[in-house]
Every structure is written in C-alpha cells, then in structure tokens.
Amino acid sequence: MCVHVLWRSLVEGVWGETVIVYVHVIWRSLVEGVWGETVIVYVHVIWRSLVEGVWGETVIVYVHVLWRSLVEGVWGETVIVYVHVIWRSLVEGVWGETVIVYVHVIWRSLVEGVWGEAVNMSVHVLWRSLLEGVWGEAVNMSVHVLWRSLLKGVWGEAVNMSVHVLWRSLLEGVWGEAVNMSVHVLWRSLLEGVWGETVNMCVHVLWRSV
Structure with missing residues (x-):
C-alpha cells in the first residue's frame, strides 16, 4: 500500500493519501520500531522537496529524524538529512532549516563527543x-x-x-x-x-x- 500510494503521488500528483501514509509510517516506526518503510518515505519526501519544491513535509521528517538520533542513537538517517539541508542552503539559499541542524550538531558534539559532523x-x-x-x-x-x-x-x-x-x-x-x-x-x-x-x-x- 505504501509503495502504491507513493507511486500515485509521484506519477499522478495525488498527495492527500501520502500525508496519511507519512503519519502512519512515522507512527509505526515510533511505536513499533519498524523502520524499513520510513527509509522509503524519507527518500520520497526528500525527492519531492528537491524536484518539486514542496518543503512542508520535509520539516516533519527533519523533526522525526533528529528525534530518532537524539533519543535512540540511530544516526544513519541524520547523515542524509545533513546532506539534504546543506545542499538546500548552498544551492537554494534556504537557511531556516540549517539553524535547527546547527543546534543538533553542536549538541551532539558537546554531549556525546561526536565531532565528525561538526567538522x-x-x-x-x-x-x-x-x-x-x-x-x-x-x-x-x-x-x-x-x-x-x-x-x-x-x-x-x-x-x-x-x-x-x-x-x-x-x-x-x-x-x-x-x-x-x-x-x-x-x-x-x-x-x-x-x-x-x-x-x-x-x-x-x-x-x-x-
């Protein structure tokens, strides 16, 4: 169902269902710990934002990814978000999200001693x-x-x-x-x-x- 809904949204431009899917997938990942679908959603959301300029959903994804990394220590997805945010700021001049990422990176480096991202x-x-x-x-x-x-x-x-x-x-x-x-x-x-x-x-x- 997730694949079908995402396919519809990409090919046909029907986005109403995707919002429900996003909420459902994120809820599953938080409550049940099933993360496989969230990766697909992340790719889909980032693709939409880059190609179509629809950024509202990316904010939700940013919050979700940062929350995961801080609370659960899962950092693989944050790297994708960092690349995406930096790319947006450099290429498109959208800096609002980078502030959130800066706070997150500095917090990590100070509290956890992970300095690679700070560099x-x-x-x-x-x-x-x-x-x-x-x-x-x-x-x-x-x-x-x-x-x-x-x-x-x-x-x-x-x-x-x-x-x-x-x-x-x-x-x-x-x-x-x-x-x-x-x-x-x-x-x-x-x-x-x-x-x-x-x-x-x-x-x-x-x-x-x-």
Whole structure:
C-alpha cells in the first residue's frame, strides 16, 4: 500500500493519501520500531522537496529524524538529512532549516563527543561566511570551537578558525572576532606553552598597527 500510494503521488500528483501514509509510517516506526518503510518515505519526501519544491513535509521528517538520533542513537538517517539541508542552503539559499541542524550538531558534539559532523558543518559555515557574508553562524561556531579547544584540548579546528578570523580581519576590517581569538591564543600560550599561534597573532597585530 505504501509503495502504491507513493507511486500515485509521484506519477499522478495525488498527495492527500501520502500525508496519511507519512503519519502512519512515522507512527509505526515510533511505536513499533519498524523502520524499513520510513527509509522509503524519507527518500520520497526528500525527492519531492528537491524536484518539486514542496518543503512542508520535509520539516516533519527533519523533526522525526533528529528525534530518532537524539533519543535512540540511530544516526544513519541524520547523515542524509545533513546532506539534504546543506545542499538546500548552498544551492537554494534556504537557511531556516540549517539553524535547527546547527543546534543538533553542536549538541551532539558537546554531549556525546561526536565531532565528525561538526567538522563538516564548520567547513559549511566558513564557506557561507566567506562567500556570502553571513557571519551570525560563524560567531556561534567560533564559540563552539573555542569551548572545545579550551575544555578538551582539540586544537585542529581552532587553527582553521584562527586562519579564518585573521583573513576576515585583514580583508574586511571586522576585528571583534580577532579580539576574542587573541584572548584565546594568549590564554593558551600562557597556560600551556603553545606559542606558535601567538607568533602569528603578533605578526597580525603588528601589521595592523603599522
């Protein structure tokens, strides 16, 4: 029945029944733990949104997938959602959903220590900020990166973020983030004896003063 209804909706454009199917399939997956059909529904919903521009159902799917990942620890489907959301934001400029995904990714990384997705998201945020000048998300991500580096000693992302901050300050004259990063770098160098970044920062400060 699910296949038949989905086929009708795709070929004939009859969508009233699909909503009932979506609710039924999601209810089954939540209550009974039968997930095979939800994968088909996910593919169908994402296909509709990409090809036909019908996004209302994708919001329901996003909430459902994120709920599954947080409560049940099933992350395979979230990867598909991440790719879909990032694709939408980059290609179509629809950013509302990415905010939800950012919160989800940062929550995962802070609470569960799963950082692979945060790296991908950082690349996405930096790309947006550099090409499009949307900096609000970069600020949130910077706070997240600094928190990670200070508490857990993971510095790889902080180095990349430092390069990004310096690049912004040099080319665009946006210094607020550079000040925060300077405090962070000095804190590291004083407490931990890591001086490589302070040298770069000193060169940057001297360049500004000259």
